[in-house]
Amino acid sequence: MAHGDLPHRGVRNASVKDVAAAAGVSLGTVSNVLNRPERVSAATREKVEKALAELGFVRNESARQLRAGQSRTLGYVMLDATNPFFTDVASGIELAAEEAGLSLFLCNSDNRPSRERTHLDHLQQQRVQGILITPVDPDDGFLDEIAAHGTPLVIVDRIRTQEGFCSVAVDDVLGGRLAIEHLVDRGHTRVAFVGGPDSLGQVRDRLEGARQAWAEAGLPPDALVHLPTTALTVAEGRSAGERLAGMPARRRPTAAFCANDITALGLLQQSTGSGIRVPEELAIVGYDDIEFAAAAAVPLTSVRQPRQELGRAAAELVLDEATNAQHTHRQVTFTPDLIARASTLG
Amino acid sequence: MAHGDLPHRGVRNASVKDVAAAAGVSLGTVSNVLNRPERVSAATREKVEKALAELGFVRNESARQLRAGQSRTLGYVMLDATNPFFTDVASGIELAAEEAGLSLFLCNSDNRPSRERTHLDHLQQQRVQGILITPVDPDDGFLDEIAAHGTPLVIVDRIRTQEGFCSVAVDDVLGGRLAIEHLVDRGHTRVAFVGGPDSLGQVRDRLEGARQAWAEAGLPPDALVHLPTTALTVAEGRSAGERLAGMPARRRPTAAFCANDITALGLLQQSTGSGIRVPEELAIVGYDDIEFAAAAAVPLTSVRQPRQELGRAAAELVLDEATNAQHTHRQVTFTPDLIARASTLG
DNA sequence: CTGACAATTTGAAAGGTTTCAATCCGTGGC
DNA sequence: GCCACGGATTGAAACCTTTCAAATTGTCAG
Numbered sequence: 001m002a003h004g005d006l007p008h009r010g011v012r013n014a015s016v017k018d019v020a021a022a023a024g025v026s027l028g029t030v031s032n033v034l035n036r037p038e039r040v041s042a043a044t045r046e047k048v049e050k051a052l053a054e055l056g057f058v059r060n061e062s063a064r065q066l067r068a069g070q071s072r073t074l075g076y077v078m079l080d081a082t083n084p085f086f087t088d089v090a091s092g093i094e095l096a097a098e099e100a101g102l103s104l105f106l107c108n109s110d111n112r113p114s115r116e117r118t119h120l121d122h123l124q125q126q127r128v129q130g131i132l133i134t135p136v137d138p139d140d141g142f143l144d145e146i147a148a149h150g151t152p153l154v155i156v157d158r159i160r161t162q163e164g165f166c167s168v169a170v171d172d173v174l175g176g177r178l179a180i181e182h183l184v185d186r187g188h189t190r191v192a193f194v195g196g197p198d199s200l201g202q203v204r205d206r207l208e209g210a211r212q213a214w215a216e217a218g219l220p221p222d223a224l225v226h227l228p229t230t231a232l233t234v235a236e237g238r239s240a241g242e243r244l245a246g247m248p249a250r251r252r253p254t255a256a257f258c259a260n261d262i263t264a265l266g267l268l269q270q271s272t273g274s275g276i277r278v279p280e281e282l283a284i285v286g287y288d289d290i291e292f293a294a295a296a297a298v299p300l301t302s303v304r305q306p307r308q309e310l311g312r313a314a315a316e317l318v319l320d321e322a323t324n325a326q327h328t329h330r331q332v333t334f335t336p337d338l339i340a341r342a343s344t345l346g
Numbered sequence: 347m348a349h350g351d352l353p354h355r356g357v358r359n360a361s362v363k364d365v366a367a368a369a370g371v372s373l374g375t376v377s378n379v380l381n382r383p384e385r386v387s388a389a390t391r392e393k394v395e396k397a398l399a400e401l402g403f404v405r406n407e408s409a410r411q412l413r414a415g416q417s418r419t420l421g422y423v424m425l426d427a428t429n430p431f432f433t434d435v436a437s438g439i440e441l442a443a444e445e446a447g448l449s450l451f452l453c454n455s456d457n458r459p460s461r462e463r464t465h466l467d468h469l470q471q472q473r474v475q476g477i478l479i480t481p482v483d484p485d486d487g488f489l490d491e492i493a494a495h496g497t498p499l500v501i502v503d504r505i506r507t508q509e510g511f512c513s514v515a516v517d518d519v520l521g522g523r524l525a526i527e528h529l530v531d532r533g534h535t536r537v538a539f540v541g542g543p544d545s546l547g548q549v550r551d552r553l554e555g556a557r558q559a560w561a562e563a564g565l566p567p568d569a570l571v572h573l574p575t576t577a578l579t580v581a582e583g584r585s586a587g588e589r590l591a592g593m594p595a596r597r598r599p600t601a602a603f604c605a606n607d608i609t610a611l612g613l614l615q616q617s618t619g620s621g622i623r624v625p626e627e628l629a630i631v632g633y634d635d636i637e638f639a640a641a642a643a644v645p646l647t648s649v650r651q652p653r654q655e656l657g658r659a660a661a662e663l664v665l666d667e668a669t670n671a672q673h674t675h676r677q678v679t680f681t682p683d684l685i686a687r688a689s690t691l692g
Numbered sequence: 693c694t695g696a697c698a699a700t701t702t703g704a705a706a707g708g709t710t711t712c713a714a715t716c717c718g719t720g721g722c
Numbered sequence: 723g724c725c726a727c728g729g730a731t732t733g734a735a736a737c738c739t740t741t742c743a744a745a746t747t748g749t750c751a752g
Contacts, residue, residue, distance in 0.1 A: 013496075056491075056495060059471045060412070060473065061408075061468075061471040061472045061473070062412040063408075065408040066409050071408065081433045081436060081452075082430055082437065084428055084430075087428045087433065088428060090427060090454075091428070091456070094454065103453075103468050104453075105451055105452075106427075106452035106454075107449075107450075108437065110437070124404050125405045125407040126408070127407070145402075149359065149402060150359075234637075265638065268643070269642070269643060269645075272643055291428075292611065294580070295612060295615055296642075297615060297643025
């Protein structure tokens with residue numbers, strides 16, 4: 001670099017000191033204008049404001065934070081920024097943060113533990129007021145380390161086997177029940193559950209709820225068929241569709257409950273493609289109620305989770321932990337809803 | 347609050363000073379262990395590292411930044427965090443940032459100028475190394491104010507009428523051409539362009555490209571029908587579908603080019619619902635190649651934009667502006683691709 | 693005009709890190 | 723035994739804001 005090796009930037013930002021000099025007052029007065037203008041006489045305030053504007057003063061947040069000992073931000077480490085579920089959760093968090101006068105640092109772990117860890121380190125170094133996280137592994141001991149440092153931490157959309165944190169989640173068992181109750185109500189007596197792997201707590205819970213509702217309806221257990229998938233993707237939904245289409249029509253389930261919408265869309269695509277009419281020959285229920293569920297060729301019945309509310313509740317918990325000495329950890333559970341559409345309504 | 351009105355937090359974090367005391371060295375040495383370990387003798391380093399671990403030392407990023415005068419972050423203000431296009435762009439930015447050892451502050455303006463402004467203020471106060479933004483209004487003078495302060499700023503996926511910034515965008519005129527060339531190649535001579543409002547530069551450019559290709563194919567201008575929409579939504583796609591279905595079959599276009607995939611999905615849904623076969627009676631081309639384009643009932647032909655590359659290029663530009671004294675503003679344009687699928691391949 | 697009091701303004705201190713000139717220590721050469 | 727040298731370590735200064743006790747100014751009653 002031609003002119004020394006400092007990075008090239010615009011002119012140095014004006015500091016309170018510069019403003020004070022320009023306005024002919026002490027730096028304490030400038031700070032007062034900034035933070036408690038009512039303490040400053042009108043004439044002085046005007047002078048200072050003029051200087052502020054002329055120099056284009058911009059507060060230095062680092063110095064502020066350093067002095068305050070705390071930042072004015074929350075951090076949310078999301079599992080997958082490209083998944084609409086998490087972006088909606090994030091927008092709920094953001095609303096709550098905004099109301100509390102805080103800003104939100106969004107991070108994306110992209111399902112990678114190493115990235116998650118890096119982000120958590122950064123957030124701690126930033127001295128954020130609180131951390132919200134949908135962890136890759138909710139039982140990772142690293143989360144305890146953070147808590148041990150005194151940073152409030154709330155787990156979002158996951159449950160931890162041992163306590164020690166606040167968490168918010170949606171009742172997946174109930175969601176599974178809702179789906180099956182809906183199908184049973186509509187007269188189905190042979191139903192497939194499409195989803196996997198079992199290592200996902202969400203899948204296990206939804207299936208568990210499905211089985212409960214199935215049993216309560218007095219239907220034989222083996223008439224609720226589990227079609228396992230290796231992931232919750234469109235491709236896996238299609239593959240489940242092939243398996244279904246391959247069954248003799250007499251034994252084929254008349255309805256499928258998919259562990260999420262993406263899988264359901266794959267199943268729908270494959271089924272209609274191979275000439276199975278939806279919902280006449282195969283009713284389909286999805287899960288998540290993503291935006292495209294309603295835009296599918298046959299609009300998809302789906303279990304909706306209150307995503308924004310989830311985020312908002314999580315933010316409120318983390319703020320309570322940050323500011324309330326009597327805070328106690330809580331596990332907040334939300335209730336999902338079933339949105340009935342054409343894919344189950346003949 | 348029962349015990350004074352300071353917010354309740356865990357124990358104060360250990361500082362370099364505390365670590366120095368615990369290790370029996372000076373604070374300068376601790377800093378050396380942290381930043382230039384090769385300068386410290388092995389024995390001392392070990393002592394210090396032990397103290398570091400025992401006290402659970404976590405760097406205070408504010409103090410670091412204050413001293414350094416710059417933070418180690420980039421900020422991206424996205425227009426709509428729930429739109430997969432922007433989250434993919436963000437992930438490209440993040441990759442480049444990670445490589446440069448920076449972290450990324452994601453903000454969501456949610457299409458609201460006031461939120462955009464708040465976020466920009468915050469980023470400036472944080473003294474981020476650079477700002478990337480997909481602005482609500484690319485010609486807003488507020489962007490110039492930021493630049494005047496010396497903060498590098500790059501405009502993403504938008505073009506500014508006057509220069510003064512780097513920007514990255516995808517060539518929408520070319521995208522429009524690709525779509526129409528594809529349809530013309532497949533023999534269509536009556537085509538609808540579905541999209542609006544005209545105030546969106548993207549829509550204008552895509553239509554412009556479509557017209558160019560149409561003219562070059564020697565087809566009569568009025569055989570390329572513009573079906574305007576008030577927004578690029580599923581509902582507007584459906585409504586365009588109704589208008590199409592209402593036309594007498596003889597005069598009805600045999601293909602539609604939609605300004606984005608969401609609109610195309612609405613059109614697809616409406617058309618198949620009203621008995622128009624896709625692609626036999628109506629071929630459809632979308633734009634953006636969102637994840638669900640391939641999962642539609644009839645997999646959708648779409649124009650794909652290199653989203654991650656867009657983000658990466660933007661990040662590289664902003665870093666160049668931040669570190670390179672010889673930096674000159676550049677407008678980088680990417681080339682889209684057409685992905686042909688069943689919705690145009692009879 | 694003086695004293696008292698309120699309103700306003702001041703300036704130093706603190707917060708944690710990094711840097712860098714200065715100091716310290718040990719080793720090797722003579 | 724002394725000096726010079728290099729490597730290791732030290733400690734003060736700087737970054738910028740906020741706070742708060744202290745100082746200053748202005749006002750008013752007496």
